[in-house]
Each structure stands twice: as structure tokens, then as C-alpha cells.
Amino acid sequence: MIEKKLRDRKVNLQSPIMKSILKKTDNQGDGSRYFSEKIVEWYHANHRKLPWRETRDPYRIWLSEVILQQTRVAQGLPYYLRFVSHYPSVYALASAPEEEVLRHWQGLGYYTRARNLIRCAKVVVNEHGGAFPSSYEKLRLLPGVGDYTAAAIASIAFDEPVAVVDGNVFRVLSRYFGIRHDIAQSASRKVFAQLAASLVPREFPGTYNQGIMEFGALCCLPKTPQCAECTLAAACYAREHQAQALLPVRNVRKTARKRYFYYFVFMSGNRIAMRKRSDRDIWQNLYDFYVAETSRQQTLRKVLEKDEQLRPLAARLAELEVTGTYRHKLTHQEIYARFVVVRPRFKRAALPTGLTFFTKKGLERLPKPVLISRFLADRKIL
Ligand code: SF4
Missing domain, CATH: 3.90.79.10 (Nucleoside Triphosphate Pyrophosphohydrolase)
Known part of the structure; x- marks a missing residue:
């Protein structure tokens, strides 16, 4: 099954990394199913109750995703609540003065995100009649909406089976599947993106995407992975080879x-x-x-x-x-x-x-x- 999904995406199955992934998933029957079901099961039992998880409103999901980029949940939560209370709809945000929005954003940093927030709200109101587009491809065309945010909105609000790929996902996939490709390289990121796409289940893409992000944030932690309690431990490459600290590989460190x-x-x-x-x-x-x-x-x-x-x-x-x-x-x-x-x-x-x-x-x-x-x-x- 995973092999068919990868082939449909024209992935080179003869590359060493894909061969090793296929070998691993062969041992688990339908490997993609095993992995995604474990993640979803874990998510239902362990996820934090957060306001953006109680909704399928694309406006609120978009707001939360933009606020949480490069920001921890504990820091982002009050900002999310403030934005939802001041701007309960995309119309309210689109008509707000920029200086006021920047003031509400103050302290979060990366101010381009706040400016894009206003630009995007205006485009949704003026060009889409106030409704967010319902497909990944169209969401991707909105100002400031990258692959990750488009995939999150499309899967959570509209059930489109597209994968989110961020630092959490790189970490979980590289450890579980034993991928030693350097995630600083764009060619390697493509391998991860292809694998991630093949793992998304059609029936519950939004829950799965939220699950893998939450799993990366709470269980497969960067420095202290909770392997002893991990639902994926039995089949995890990093655990078996004691390679948690080595994965994911990231070689380029930009000096500030x-x-x-x-x-x-x-x-x-x-x-x-x-x-x-x-x-x-x-x-x-x-x-x-x-x-x-x-x-x-x-x-x-x-x-x-x-x-x-x-x-x-x-x-x-x-x-x-x-x-x-x-x-x-x-x-x-x-x-x-x-x-x-x-x-x-x-x-x-x-x-x-x-x-x-x-x-x-x-x-x-x-x-x-x-x-x-x-x-x-x-x-x-x-
Ligand atoms: S066993 Fe450890 S390294 Fe492997 S997925 Fe679980 S937490 Fe991550």
C-alpha cells in the first residue's frame, strides 16, 4: 500500500532510503496504516485541549497556525485568544488598522507574519467573499500561507489528505524510519515530504496531522524523547539503534x-x-x-x-x-x-x-x- 502511494507520487523507489523504508514497512503489513493508526490512537488519548482544536473554522485554524509558527503553545495561546476576541471574523481582521494589529502582535516577533495576516485577511474578504478557499492548492496562493499552513488548514478544516511537514515531522519520521538525510538540504526535505504524503490516511487527515505534530511536541522530544512510553517504540529505528540523539541529521548551522x-x-x-x-x-x-x-x-x-x-x-x-x-x-x-x-x-x-x-x-x-x-x-x- 505504501509502495503504491509512493509510486503514484512518482517517487524513485530504487533510492537507498526508499528501499530501506519499504523494507521496514513490509514487516508491518501495510506500513503506512500501522504508523498513522498508532499516531491517531495516541493523539486521541494524549493531546492537549486547546481552543483551535475545538473548531473546524478555517479562519481560526489559520490564525492559530500563523501565531504558532516559531512560537511555543504556552506563549502563543494568549495571543490566539486576544486575536479571536478582538477580531472574531476574517472581516473584523481585514478592516483593522495595521498599527492596532501590530500592537496586539507585540512580543511575538517575526512581524512579517502579522503584516501578512492583514494582507491575507483582505484577500479572503475581497477576492473570496470572506470564505477561505477549500483546497491546498488555492490556500497556497494566499499571502503568507506556505506549504505547512496550507496543508494544516486543508486537512483540518476540509479533510484534504495532504501532509504537514515541519520540524516535529522531520524528527519523528527520521527517527522512526531511520532516515539519515540532512534536513538542511532541500533534496532531503523532498524525501521527507514524499514519505509524509504517503503516510496521510484519507479518512482522518486532519486528526493524523495534528497527531504527528503533537506527538513530536510531547513524546518524541528533541532532547528527551519519551521512548519508554512511546507507542511507536516497538518498531522505531532510533530506539533500536540508540540513535535518538543523532536524528534528525542537521549539518548547517547558520551563525547569527x-x-x-x-x-x-x-x-x-x-x-x-x-x-x-x-x-x-x-x-x-x-x-x-x-x-x-x-x-x-x-x-x-x-x-x-x-x-x-x-x-x-x-x-x-x-x-x-x-x-x-x-x-x-x-x-x-x-x-x-x-x-x-x-x-x-x-x-x-x-x-x-x-x-x-x-x-x-x-x-x-x-x-x-x-x-x-x-x-x-x-x-x-x-
Ligand atoms: S521510540 Fe523514541 S525515538 Fe522512536 S518515535 Fe518513540 S519517542 Fe521517538
Whole structure:
């Protein structure tokens, strides 16, 4: 059966990895059935009760999937509840101001997701009459909806037998089937995707997909797999060969890019000057302070002298108040930021362009990166 499914998908069954998978599943009768039934059985007995699992509304499933990308369930849950309460329908989200949505998203990071959320809601309302398309292929065309999210919505809301493939799925499949292909390579990811697709049962694709993700999150854990209690233990390659720590194979580790920010906090009375980030960079459309960036650590004097707009401050360097370094980690970047408070008495210091002064109330309403909120909280400003 699994062989037929793979052949239907034009998978090369002569490749060493496919041969070993077929050999393994041969021993289990219909191998794909054995695996998927175990996963579904386990899911029914063990899954966490979460609000997006109580619904088949594609809007809510989509919201939960977007929020939970790169985010743990415990962290994502309050955001999901907040979004559902503020925007109970795709219409409500499509007509919400971007700044308000970004503010509700604040703290989750990866702000492109929030912007895509609004773009996607608008497309669903304006081009699909407010109803999410019901097939994987059409869902995939929506802004910000990738393979994973499209497969999750299509299978959970519309029963389409398409597979979700994410880090959890790579881990479970590589350990159970003994696949040593490097998941950092796109050719290997294709092998996983083909195998995953052949395992999805037609009768309950949504439950199975949720099951394998939950199984990866609760049982086949990255560092501490619960093999002693695992429903798949009897047939698991990694358990038999004590290879849990070696699988999945992931060889490429990107080193994070280091960035050094000097933030200049211009104050006037109790107002603070902020600007909206508009460049194609992190935190697009969020508000922060005027920033001078360097690719390595620099003295404040050098930074002031290099920046035409800040040069007037160099003459009064000794009077400036500078904080210690704040370290802020993003997926592929590490930011080292120091804040320079420029008080009202620096009247002669020219204010750099692009800044607007905000009162405390105004500041509260602005969507801001967590790094900026940390500084404002430390200074007891917000
Ligand atoms: S036996 Fe261990 S390694 Fe294998 S699937 Fe279960 S938890 Fe994962």
C-alpha cells in the first residue's frame, strides 16, 4: 500500500532510503496504516485541549497556525485568544488598522507574519467573499500561507489528505524510519515530504496531522524523547539503534549576524521622539528611536562623529547618559543595543529627521519591538 502511494507520487523507489523504508514497512503489513493508526490512537488519548482544536473554522485554524509558527503553545495561546476576541471574523481582521494589529502582535516577533495576516485577511474578504478557499492548492496562493499552513488548514478544516511537514515531522519520521538525510538540504526535505504524503490516511487527515505534530511536541522530544512510553517504540529505528540523539541529521548551522545599535532617545519635556521603521529590515512598520548602526563595537564618540545628524552632540559627549548593553536575540541576528538619552537641555542639538514626539499615552499605543519596550520599562517610562 505504501509502495503504491509512493509510486503514484512518482517517487524513485530504487533510492537507498526508499528501499530501506519499504523494507521496514513490509514487516508491518501495510506500513503506512500501522504508523498513522498508532499516531491517531495516541493523539486521541494524549493531546492537549486547546481552543483551535475545538473548531473546524478555517479562519481560526489559520490564525492559530500563523501565531504558532516559531512560537511555543504556552506563549502563543494568549495571543490566539486576544486575536479571536478582538477580531472574531476574517472581516473584523481585514478592516483593522495595521498599527492596532501590530500592537496586539507585540512580543511575538517575526512581524512579517502579522503584516501578512492583514494582507491575507483582505484577500479572503475581497477576492473570496470572506470564505477561505477549500483546497491546498488555492490556500497556497494566499499571502503568507506556505506549504505547512496550507496543508494544516486543508486537512483540518476540509479533510484534504495532504501532509504537514515541519520540524516535529522531520524528527519523528527520521527517527522512526531511520532516515539519515540532512534536513538542511532541500533534496532531503523532498524525501521527507514524499514519505509524509504517503503516510496521510484519507479518512482522518486532519486528526493524523495534528497527531504527528503533537506527538513530536510531547513524546518524541528533541532532547528527551519519551521512548519508554512511546507507542511507536516497538518498531522505531532510533530506539533500536540508540540513535535518538543523532536524528534528525542537521549539518548547517547558520551563525547569527551581529549588529550594534546606538539608540538616541531625544526627550522634550515628558515627550519622546520616535520614528516608524520603513526600511526593508527587521521590525518593519514598528516604532523605535533614532538609531546609528555599526557592524562592530564602536565608541560613542566615533558613532557621533560619523553621523552627520548626530555630530552636534559630540561636543557635549561627557554630559550624555548612556545605558549598558542590551542583548536581543532574533533567529538569525543578535542585536547589541545601547541607549543614549538626549535630555531637553541639549536645546542646540539638531533633531534628526524622521522623528515625531509622542506623549506617554501616545507611546503606549504604538507598536514597538520588545527591545524598545524593555528599555522603556527599565526607565519606568511605560
Ligand atoms: S521510540 Fe523514541 S525515538 Fe522512536 S518515535 Fe518513540 S519517542 Fe521517538
